[in-house]
Amino acid sequence: MLAALARFSVRHRWPVIALWLLAVLGAGLAAQQAGGSFSNDLTLSGTDSQAAHDTLRERYPELSGDGMQVVVHSDSGADTPQVRRAVRAAVADVRGLDDVAAARSPYGPGPDMVSDDGRTAVATVQFTGRAKDVPEESVRAAQEAFAPVRDAGDGIRVEFGGAALRTESGPSGSEAIGLAAAVLVLLVAFGSVFAMAVPLVTALFALALGMSAVNLVAGFTTIGTSGPVVAAMIGLGVGIDYALLVVTRHREGMRAGHSPHESIPIALSTAGRSVLVAGLTVIVAILSLYLVGIPFVSALGLASALTVAATLLAAVTLLPALLAVLGDRLDRFRVRRPRADHAPGHTGGWHRWTGRVQRRPWPYLLAATAALIVMALPLFSMHLGTADGGSAPEGTTERRAYELVSEDFGAGWTGPLLVTAQFDGPAADGPAADAQRRATALRAELQAVEGVREVRPPQLDSTGTTAVFTVVPQGSPDDESTERLVHHLRDDVLPAAADGAETHVGGSTAAAVDLADRLGARMPWFVGFVVGLSFLLLMVEFRSIVVPVKAALMNLLSVGAAYGAVVAVFQWGWGAGLLGAEPGPIESFAPIMLFAVLFGLSMDYEVFLLSRVREEYLRSGDSAASVRGGIAATARVITAAASVMVVVFGSFQLNDQRVVNLFGFGLAVAIAVDATLVRLVLVPAVMAVLGRSAWWLPRPLERLLPHLPGEPAGAERTTDTGAGTDSGSEAGADAGARTGKQPVPPQGGEPDTARR
Structure with missing residues (x-):
């Protein structure tokens, strides 16, 4: 053929x-x-992180997509009035963009995201879908909205990180x-x-x-x-x-x-x-x-x-x-x-x-x-995981954003966990009040877990029966301690602290785990299948x-x-x-x-x-x-x-x-x-x-095995006389000639023109 x-x-x-x-x-x-x-889709059906994502998509549509961190840094301060005005204006502009579900200012409302020394602030942009579904133009437009922030003072840097970023x-x-x-x-x-x-x-x-x-x-x-x-x-x-x-x-x-x-x-x-x-x-x-x-x-x-x-x-x-x-x-x-x-x-x-x-x-x-x-x-020491922004190439905005957040807020803030807890059930004073009490108690339990740096106040959904917690690990997203924390929360902490509630641990870090x-x-x-085939x-x-x-x-x-x-x-x-x-x-x-x-x-x-x-x-x-x-x-x-x-x-x-x-x-x-x-x-x-x-091949198998195209089906192997006892010596080189046997055509055969 x-x-x-x-x-x-x-x-x-x-x-x-x-x-x-x-x-x-x-x-x-x-x-x-x-x-x-080309984009990275880490959707994993049947996993706990996917269940958390499904809960967010149903109860918190504005939190179900991938996010982008906007890191504003200035040695002279990122908390000055002019910087605040510029950042808030940029956040307001981003909220009106297509494919953006929510945008949060680092200055509130709610807990702020400004470092203790006031030099770094982090705004968050939440898109409507996973990174693979967000048009690149929408991500670029959100980044361009923060360009005026750089003009709000001398030496202001604006860097971007997070799961929503993708690099072709x-x-x-x-x-x-x-x-x-x-x-x-x-x-x-x-x-x-x-x-x-x-x-x-x-x-x-x-x-x-x-x-x-x-x-x-x-x-x-x-x-x-x-x-x-x-x-x-x-x-x-x-x-x-x-x-x-x-x-x-x-x-x-x-x-x-x-x-x-x-x-x-x-x-x-x-x-x-x-x-x-x-x-x-x-x-x-x-x-x-x-x-x-x-x-x-x-x-x-x-x-x-x-x-x-x-x-x-x-x-x-x-x-x-x-x-x-x-x-x-x-x-x-x-x-x-x-x-x-x-x-x-x-x-x-x-x-x-x-x-x-x-x-x-x-x-x-x-x-x-x-x-x-x-x-x-x-x-035997291999540790599987997903490299975080700290492994991004030197000089990229993802790498710079990671380093700023890690240094000024802690490595865990570069990939926090999202814990969902659904407290549906009867209560004397109503399900919403019961969920609020249980969410407050659960936050205290999570805060006490070894390896947790911080737990933000729970955010209740519109029905008041489901809470989502932002849990910040001590370690970075790709650290083995973070992996152990995810398993510990799922296997030990949440079943005991949220008895009767449906809980899941999600976020990009949990999905990587x-x-x-x-x-x-x-x-x-x-491995067994490939080797066998x-x-x-x-x-x-x-x-x-x-x-x-x-x-x-x-x-x-x-x-x-x-x-x-x-x-x-x-x-x-x-x-x-x-x-x-x-x-x-x-x-x-x-x-x-x-x-x-x-x-x-x-x-x-x-x-x-x-x-x-x-x-x-x-x-x-x-x-x-x-x-x-x-x-x-x-x-x-x-x-x-x-x-x-x-x-x-x-x-x-x-x-x-x-x-x-x-x-x-x-x-x-x-x-x-x-x-x-x-x-x-x-x-x-x-x-x-x-x-x-x-x-060696057993004769029953010889008869049963098919012949691949191009192989002469009738070709039989010659019997190795003498080669077995002299296999390591140069003297065996002419054994075929001494047997007096006719040569067998080479594998695949040669065309008639070649033999002529």
Whole structure:
């Protein structure tokens, strides 16, 4: 199938390229006309914070939306008459704006919000809906209404913070830097300008189509602000990677004597098939995020899956057409002489390295495993949460607002809790009077709780039977003490202090705690599902039970090492300053999202390497020689592909979003570990220990398992005679020749033109 598709693209190369140009332009125009915007929606049905929000929406419509803090600061005083007049005038103007439910002055009525030294005052603006539903124009208009406050005195600052603020993810320059670094890596890997340009052009076309699709989908569903950047990061990395693998196999075919038009279908039916299986594994793993049941996380996965799907489409259609256009000019404009690491009768450095590992597999296996386990140890200290304004980029208004409020009022004021209590029930002097007494008593109980800094007087609804309390924690929103306080209020304090009342703890801080709890609870089920599904796919692909088990365990080690590095840097702060990151909790959705992406990407190299090993094994029946040959044939390209991904992912450290920094760092570490310790040390060591048993599959399963498209259904594995006892020696290299067996066609088969 892939060979036929490649031949079609070769024959009709110019129409295929033209169709891609039209598709990219059309999708771009459609995205401009019908595309949506990006915002964070942390709605979690069935949680206590969502129940609190529902109560507010029903009883306190003016408090149910997300809010924005307006921080007014002046060293000469924010409580002077002229500042008061300017702030009150701005608050009055904001109340008349669309999408604004309420606006409160820091000077009353009610308790004021002026610091003890009089230098800082905080006004609040409450919008009618959640941040995702509030037009950006309305937020900007509310901010502009406070512009005259800056003219009320010398040195007056006005900063903005709160859940209502959202930042669209735009280009940060990191994409261009990642591309420039990828160009250098590809030049070194291929040694020619044209060969370097083909993967880049293919990846850019795919990325353009994929990002337009993401923008279109954002018009129908809510995708988080980090979604487009994460999707671009993954799409660019795998797009270059997949094209690089196919181009490498195509060049190998031409060096073997095939014409370009013969070599392209061969490359697609072998390396292209590996790319297709690996890419589908990535897509399935990412789309499995829908099983978590959290729309915010699922939408991030959907955005990434769209870009990966675009790269697969480009790899099997556009890439063959571009290769056909270049023909035998692919290696023009060389910057170095090409090198062949794997050819008949050739023994290169990768052969010798793999043979060394095979002769003493246990020391290498234990050393590499120990290194990965040590890297993964910080994982057990992971604290899930949502970074607050203190983790916002330096110089942003959110960061400045957070620092002013935290310093002058206390960190808890940057994300107070909202406690609702519904006191419906009979009372001798009426339900309203009873609710007032019970609300006053409950406020006293809440004020006495350890970890509570302040409780504002309760606000009763129009019926006088429901009260809402603003509870200010001692710690910041992302502090572990605040998380413990939320659980303590829900589990212990409120059931005892408000017996018979319906109580809930809400607000953006409580919603973040609920998100972390739900994701933490569902993570084991998600991991089990993705690993199980990948196991089944690899078992069908490689006709083995042992290889999928080995792949799953190694990929789990790679992911664990990446988690450990992320915790050490982004939570503990080790070297965080070098990356421009602020220590804080690990974003609650990051581990599950990282696992989906990393497990899929790890499978890329597993499939590509072991597909080549299996081809060698089907030819010779020698397990040791097949591992040496497979690694020698793929080590250089895997190293180049991994280098491309590392520099692309690493370049996103220049983005100003902490979530994007975290993802880029985690992906870069995992790919680097996977392509070195795992593929070049653990794989040959484990395969040497397993010998021919690595390809064991019970005969009943052999009959039951389906054959993937492109695999020769009738091909049987040769019997490994002698390889099992001499798996670690160079002498096994010619075992296949000594058996006298006829070679089995390689995985995926070759087209008739290639055999002729």
